[in-house]
Amino acid sequence: MDKSHLGDRVVAGILLALAVGMFLYTLTFPGTLQPTDPGTAAFPRILAVALAALAVVLLLRPSEVALLPERSGAFPVVGIVVLTAIYAAVLPILGFLILTIVYLAGALLLMKVRKVVYLVLVPVVLSFALFGLFGLLLEVPLPYGLPERILT
Amino acid sequence: MSNWMAGLEAVLTIEVFLFIVLGLLVGIVVGALPGISATVGVAVLLPFTFTLEPLTGMMLLLGIYGGAVYAGSIPAILIRAPGTPASAASVMDGHEMTKNGEASQALTISVIASCVGGLLGVIALGLFAPALAGFALSFGPAEYFMLAVLALTVVASVAENNLIKGLLSGVLGFSIAMIGFDTIQAYPRFTFGTTDLAAGIQFIPVMIGLFAVSEAFLQFENRQNISLTGRVMERFRPTFAWMKKLAPSSLLSSVIGFVVGVIPGTGGDIASFVAYNESKRFARGEKHFGEGDPRGVSSAEAAKNAGTAGALVPMLTLGIPGDVTSAILIGAITVHGLRPGPALFTGSPDLVYGIFIGFFIAYLLLLIIGLAGIKVWVKTIQAVPTQYLWPTVMVLSVIGAYALRANPFDVFVMLFFGVVGYFMIKGGFPVAPLIIGIILGPIAESGYRRTMLINDGSFAWLLQPIPLVLLILTILSFGFSLSRTFRRSRR
Structure with a gap:
């Protein structure tokens, strides 16, 4: 731009x-x-x-700036904003684990990760690790859905 | 002495020690990754300290702060990409040394000088902060009002090169602080009838949005991987003569770094540049500065870490943030129902003096960790894939914002300010004045209104010694920035 x-x-x-x-x-x-x-x-x-x-x-006295992203960068920026808004809206309904797996997979796609094995494994492992560390160990309040209730 | 003993007793626990080490390790990784500054690291991890004891949480964050400020120089030296803004000055000589095949020496200087600066800075903090806090006990609302105005003017002037954008950012921060119940009449302002805004915009989601989320958006836009490899790491062992050569620049820069760090809004970012320039002026053979002179690296490194301790002086003694990271640390303290300021020294000496001692220990440990693993850190950082990192930062940010009140509204606040921060960075608006404005807004307003109430609506308080001095400093600071702006626009 x-x-x-x-x-x-x-x-x-x-x-x-x-x-x-x-x-x-x-x-x-x-x-x-x-x-x-x-x-x-x-x-x-x-x-x-x-x-x-x-x-x-x-x-x-304006200065010269490029406020909007480059054309190639616009989609991932808009994409992650929309994805995060949906994530925040649905989080209390579906709970942390399921939604974070879906959110991370979407965010990784926006970051050009294309290998299916990484798109599945990384979100699952990260979501459970974050839930274990913050939700269980540090007792940070996280939204609970069915999987979280089963786990605790 | 009893305060120091209380601090020592509080800090000498396994839990605190482990969290310092954890903070340092996280900080080194965070700081060494270009894009994740110390501020981003502290902002993202702040909400996870809510369930910890205040001192333990503070030590985790200070460990991240110290570790990240040091480690920001690793990519600055190796690939000319400062991991944190404070490391920008280290690029000049550090990267030149790398190009000359002296990367290992530059990284060794970086860790030693960082720790020397940090340790000397913390000693100065422990010596001066209690005295300043004692003096600040006599401050009334007029003094706090003028301090807030001075701090905001300085922050807006020095944060970036554009005074108007800096001031706009600061005034916007003040304005955001007006949302919610006012401090005197408890009238709900700018709430549009929603209960979510009645208590005001929560500071922590704003901060996570402005620093972590906005940076993540930029990374989603660029989607670049970093590479620290391809640099030959030669063998290097420091000698006594080598240390003797670097000692003067490190010591001088530590003093400059601490003093500059005390000025609100400056911190290590500006301290390192000021100290680098001063070392260059005083050094013999200054023509080598900028061409890979080890003294250039040691001065920039010592100053930026001394600046981290300096930034804690106004934060702890007055409740006025010294830099953006210390603004976040204010959030870490207030969330436990404590208020930074002179009363903290008398009310919670174990916390304040524990911070002094704990921060000192953190820099000692950083010296050991840093020296032991220079090559390990380079490899570890290389192994962190940024494609997976930024989505994780986004999730951590959402958790952090949600954890505050278990309210999704705060996540939307974070997202909104993430977008605001993104456009601010793209448009060249400094973010620091906005966040500091949010903190200073209530202090300034209640100070102003209480002062006017006490003085029966008269402005005679402006002629009292401390408010008058602060007013003169405000005018000088503003005038200096204005003249600099005019000089630049003429060129």
Whole structure:
């Protein structure tokens, strides 16, 4: 992806919109309890103004950046983001073990691992190892499904 | 003396010792893999310390921190790819030595100088931190407010070369800290009616997202394997004359590294460059610097590890992070219901003094482990396939974010900030000011509001000695960065 000023300008626009939204939201905040207290809205308003001012400077003086991934790298990045979102959403329902095996297999495919034996063995071994180490040994709370209940 | 005894008693257990060793081993592997910095390693493994005793957990993380900062120089020296940002200065002479067929000597200097810097840094930490904590006990809300503003200005100025992007990142961090109940009126702000946001955005998922997940996304984009092989490892034995030659640059750089590390936002990353340049100025025959001079390696190495100890000074004494990794360590302490700051020295002396002693022991062990296995480490790191590593980092990140409250919402927070971090890195926005802004936001806001309440709405407190000095330092820091930015844009 070629470098251009567009990336910084887009970011500046987003931050400017965020600052305006933040300032408007503070108008719904209650007043102060004591006259000398700057109030619950004061600090967020100062920050919104600072954010807007800095965003304007960035808009006017952008640097050349390549914000988006290269074409060949876009698919694995988008893929891992989507895969992780699904993983997080379904994790409490299906439990750690089954889902982590599927997730790891998917992530390995995105990392260009193509040998079936590795795509099966590595996720299975890693998932059980991580569950044993963190779930059982260190007692870190992990989402339980049927396999985890059987194991414990 | 009783505080030191309490610390010694707490640290001299098999459990703590084992976790220090474990931390060092993990840290060496983590640091030596380009892309996984000390920060990523500490961020990913932080949630797994929740179930440990505070000191044991801290020692695991400090072991990773020290080990990773040292080991970042292994790929820097061998393949010109710093494993951690702090090792970037080691590339200059370290890789030149490798090209000259002196890789083994460069790696030996790296481990010895790292440990000398680390040990001297920890001694300085133990000497100065209690005194500074005693002084900080007199700090009120005005002082904390000005400290937070100063720290953020310094962090934003030094983190990267773009002041505007650094400040934007810091202000964004402050803004994120405004989400949830405010510190005085307990009014829920920017929660959009959801209970998940009422307690604010959880710091740990944000941090895992910004550092570990964003880096994983970059690795998924590039999908490159590293190779440390192909380098001839010659036989090398250090002699007394050799050590004598390197001692001045190591000692000078340790002092510089510690002092620079104390400045919030700097840590070992900047310390190593500052010390390298100073050693170059003071050294005789400076023309060899940059061409494979062993003194160049020793100065950069000693400084970066002394910087790790320096970064703990503001973190432990004031609750203000010295660098990004120490920001994460604040999370490791607060999760146990403790708050870094001067009160920690009186409330939990066993923890504070245990950290001093434990970190010292960690560097002694690092010297042994590092010297014993230079070639072993190179082979071990070579054997770690990155294709399997980054998916594993993703799973560890998800577990870490989920483990905090057993709430999938935190995993989505982590993922969101992973994407934010990815675009920040691609767009040249420094991530450090954002994370430090999140920590400093509540300190700054409550400091400001309490100060105004105490002073009946007057700004006269700005003329009190400490706030005034901090204000002047803030203006100087900002002014310096501004003039530097203008000078650069004119060229």
